[in-house]
Amino acid sequence: MIILKTPEEIEYMRAAGKILAACHREIAKLIRPGISTWEIDQFVEEFLAKHEATPEQKGYSGYPYATCGSVNDVICHGFPKKDPLREGDIVTIDMVVRKNGWLADSAWSYAVGKISPEAKRLLEVTEKALYLGIEQAVVGNRVGDISHAIQVYAEAEGYSVVRDFTGHGIGQQMHEEPYVPHFGPPGRGPRLKEGMVLTIEPMLNIGTYHAKVDEDGWTARTRDGKLSAQYEHTLAITADGPVILTKQ
Ligand code: MF3
């Protein structure tokens, strides 16, 4: 069942999204060679506490941390680690923020110091894929129109689109219907309606889209060890078009 949100409920989600976006802006300033994803996770815990918000991922299905910190070949759900990030790494920080009972979800990939031209292009294309998906999030379109726009662009740029993880509806629960794949045919899936709130969160890989999960049961990596990037926003579908609730 798809739970439509009232304008008032969307305002609550926007408040969660604002905190999340502000947190990402601070993370952008912290990211440099030598800092660890564990330190970033600590920072996020403190930042959210200061804003009277809570990290929804912590304890979700047993996930142990406030954030996911996914380095290089890690696609998503990487555990924060004390190993320092190194010049040339790329790292995706993903978090879900709860404020006054309502959620927002956003992931962002960051460059650590100077990165290779290959890594830089992957980041640029993945971010653009997100925005091309968001453009399709208009009343009357279907979920598949979002999926298709992302896949066509990503593959035209020479990247593969991860199949195993999707965007999703979100509200008072982290994962609601509809699920939003980042690949697939246009014109299929649920029709988009005013009041739907979704995440779009494409993960693009330089090599194969196939993933494998580490012994920890969470960390998902590319099977070929090549780089993966991800950008995610939470957005509301309104009569005036998509409204990004986690805008930085
Ligand atoms: N924010 C992510 C999502 O899109 C990841 C959730 S990780 C988990 O769903 F640990 F919370 F499950």
Ligand code: CO
């Ligand atoms: Co999400």
